[in-house]
Amino acid sequence: MKTLQLRNLGKTFPVGRDGGLTVLQGINADISSGSTTSICGSSGCGKTTLLNIIGGLARPGEGEVLCDGEDIHGFNRSKLARWRSREVGFVFQSYHLMPELDVLENVLLPAAFLRQDRRREAESLLAQVGLAGRMKHRPSELSGGEQQRAAIARALINDPGLILADEPTGNLDRANREQVLHLLLDLTAQSKKALILVTHDEAVAARMSVRYRLVDGRLERVDS
Numbered sequence: 001m002k003t004l005q006l007r008n009l010g011k012t013f014p015v016g017r018d019g020g021l022t023v024l025q026g027i028n029a030d031i032s033s034g035s036t037t038s039i040c041g042s043s044g045c046g047k048t049t050l051l052n053i054i055g056g057l058a059r060p061g062e063g064e065v066l067c068d069g070e071d072i073h074g075f076n077r078s079k080l081a082r083w084r085s086r087e088v089g090f091v092f093q094s095y096h097l098m099p100e101l102d103v104l105e106n107v108l109l110p111a112a113f114l115r116q117d118r119r120r121e122a123e124s125l126l127a128q129v130g131l132a133g134r135m136k137h138r139p140s141e142l143s144g145g146e147q148q149r150a151a152i153a154r155a156l157i158n159d160p161g162l163i164l165a166d167e168p169t170g171n172l173d174r175a176n177r178e179q180v181l182h183l184l185l186d187l188t189a190q191s192k193k194a195l196i197l198v199t200h201d202e203a204v205a206a207r208m209s210v211r212y213r214l215v216d217g218r219l220e221r222v223d224s
Contacts, residue, residue: 001161004031009063038205041214047198089155093167097139125153145176
């Protein structure tokens, strides 16, 4: 991925028989490789909805998400699934690790979808995030910070151009929050990936090079 363009995105959820709740309207932004972008806003303001639309997990009511000039929401289901697997890595607040799999198996899951053998890459990533000695442990045997580091390794396994992080430090204490944030920024910078991070924490948002605030469904640029 070289560029990602959001063009006039909007999303309204139906409420009752005749009403609707508009959570996004007129969203425009340009994201380039190697950039770090934060989207800050209060809980329930639509941040996760926007991130899901960018990552192809939800459809907009209107507008486009252009990746290198192609609207991803114009793809058929199989092409969109392949695009997500190759181009996007997701990091969630609640980690979303499979409890019945060990750490290494969890990291390899996205590669399995593409039928690729990336065991060496997975082991290397786990070493980079400080989990070389925990590869055979189950998620329940890890601390919250360790689980999030495993989730970061999983997000990077297919070498995607875009990392989408949804409140990645929200469940962590201060020490683990700083460690995970530093790791996420460092690893994405090394490989010149685009990082979009949503958060309600202004201090976390301030660590990104480009900052937005989502207010009343609209995306406002924040001056550094």
